[in-house]
Amino acid sequence: YTVAGHTTIDVDGDVAIWGPDLVVDVDDEELGLFGPHFIESVEHAGDPFMSTTIHLMRPEDVLFGEEA
Numbered sequence: 001y002t003v004a005g006h007t008t009i010d011v012d013g014d015v016a017i018w019g020p021d022l023v024v025d026v027d028d029e030e031l032g033l034f035g036p037h038f039i040e041s042v043e044h045a046g047d048p049f050m051s052t053t054i055h056l057m058r059p060e061d062v063l064f065g066e067e068a
Contacts, residue, residue, distance in 0.1 A: 002053045018042050018052045
């Protein structure tokens, strides 16, 4: 997703900067994406306008490691 600016409003009403390792709740009927998704990475741009491209991962695709 590409969104305007580099910040958003969080669930508490505070300003949050888009960043990796955060969780967002997606509700996208057009693409059929719903529920929590991890932000895997972000790309901030300032030309021609301030925007942020957010790369998401489904929670079931995230692997943090396993015990040996």
